[in-house]
Amino acid sequence: MTDTSSSPDYRIAVLDRSIDLLEAMAHAGGPVGVTELSRAISSTKSATFRILATLEARGYVRRVPDSGKYQLGLNLVHLGQSALGRIDLRTIARPVLEDLHRRFNETVNLGVLSGGRIVYVDMVESQHGLRMAAQVGAHDNVHSTAIGKAILANLPEGQRESVLEGPLPALTEKTLTTKEDLLKDIERIQVSGFSRDRGENEHGASCFGAPIFDARGNVTAAISVSGPDTRLNGEMAEDVAVAVRIAAQDITDRLAGRDG
Amino acid sequence: MTDTSSSPDYRIAVLDRSIDLLEAMAHAGGPVGVTELSRAISSTKSATFRILATLEARGYVRRVPDSGKYQLGLNLVHLGQSALGRIDLRTIARPVLEDLHRRFNETVNLGVLSGGRIVYVDMVESQHGLRMAAQVGAHDNVHSTAIGKAILANLPEGQRESVLEGPLPALTEKTLTTKEDLLKDIERIQVSGFSRDRGENEHGASCFGAPIFDARGNVTAAISVSGPDTRLNGEMAEDVAVAVRIAAQDITDRLAGRDG
DNA sequence: TTCAATTGTTCCACACCTCGAAACGAAGTG
DNA sequence: CACTTCGTTTCGAGGTGTGGAACAATTGAA
Structure with missing residues (x-):
């Protein structure tokens, strides 16, 4: 950069x-x-x-x-730990990530927007041999990840525009690479309250995300549950989508001091 | 420094x-x-x-x-994660730390010697409200911690001497602060195979440690189990001491490629 | 609202810090 | 043994980073 x-x-x-x-x-x-x-x-x-x-x-x-x-x-x-430790979000979110992990046994991530990229700040990995995994501190794209799209959908117009005007590289053949396609997806996310990555960032992977807001109502982070699309489909996928939305709202409430 | x-x-x-x-x-x-x-x-x-x-x-x-x-x-x-990730030790040790944690529900630590200090590289915290806790990346003393003494006892003579000739500050009234006292303790550690911190680093805390060796037989790290001395005493303390020694040997075997 | 204090930002002459090139010693290879 | 490559050291010089001052912005008290 x-x-x-x-x-x-x-x-x-x-x-x-x-x-x-x-x-x-x-x-x-x-x-x-x-x-x-x-x-x-x-x-x-x-x-x-x-x-x-x-x-x-x-x-x-x-x-x-x-x-x-x-x-x-x-x-x-x-x-590095001091940089991470500065985020109250991480401490507050951790029990919620662990609840999601216990319920679905899929990889649960917490990410923030930083420098036009997603940075993973916490993660609880699935115990399945075949699982999604990344590394705390790793960067990822905004336009092709569930966490990124959940944040993007809730950014102020100006900030969203500067991301959408930037490069939108194809990571897989399913990546949304035009501003138009992403805006349509963003509308769906705004209505449903959750985002979905259908193999856009990683072939064969499925991922559901939901935004986290700070006390002033600004989107600062998002969480996601991800796994192979052979497991995250049908009714299971619907359960995960609902649970991720509720979990993200729970974290938002805790950040604002409202009892979950 | x-x-x-x-x-x-x-x-x-x-x-x-x-x-x-x-x-x-x-x-x-x-x-x-x-x-x-x-x-x-x-x-x-x-x-x-x-x-x-x-x-x-x-x-x-x-x-x-x-x-x-x-x-x-x-x-x-x-x-920071890249610096940590370089340590194969951490990946190999993690399941062993988790086993110890499941068995005793006390805080389990993994530390290495770096720049004349102990650096904690991994940790599984007890679920008790009253528990020992530190932060990955944090430094601690060599002469007053179980991890530090476990490493010290197995260092080559010259390296040990340079630590013992350095400052040996009192952290509590139980800290060993003379070279003579530490050498006696080191002899006991060499015979028994484990180290013990009886409130030397933290008042009211007890901690058992054991050294980890690399494939060439050099001590590179140590693990420990720690908690309040109100819990870690009597037969429980003996069980922990034995388990820590076996666990550290297990990690050493895995590092050397020997099936545990 | 006004004023003073403090902080953050900008600028520039110049001192000295960091650089690059070259040399040297050590290690490895054929 | 000779050659190559790497790590380490040295030194003169150029240009980089400094410190002090000035300015702009912010904050708090009266």
């Missing part, structure tokens, strides 16, 4: 480069060396080495013993 | 300062303004503003709407 706003550029180059490096390490999926990282961030070995040395001294990068390679350090976990 | 090694100083000042700022925000526990942050990191408002602008552009800091204050951004979650 680049800053395309018209605000003056206060960016600090070496800090941008350091973030590039951390993201490259997250992407690498295993220990990486100085030279490989310098190539990944289009920098020199000496500049890369100095960034690594600073991050290592502070515990944000770790040198793998006897290998000369680096990986992300555990102090990032604390910052 | 400052880098006190004798290695040449490759530190980048603005990166150190940026990390100071992120840590100050994590510590603040709520949205903070530019001036407050500049004071917290002993910098000027303009320098602080530029760091915030860069971090905000990249999603690592978020500006709270209509307030001019900042809080940690959700992109930190992804880095």
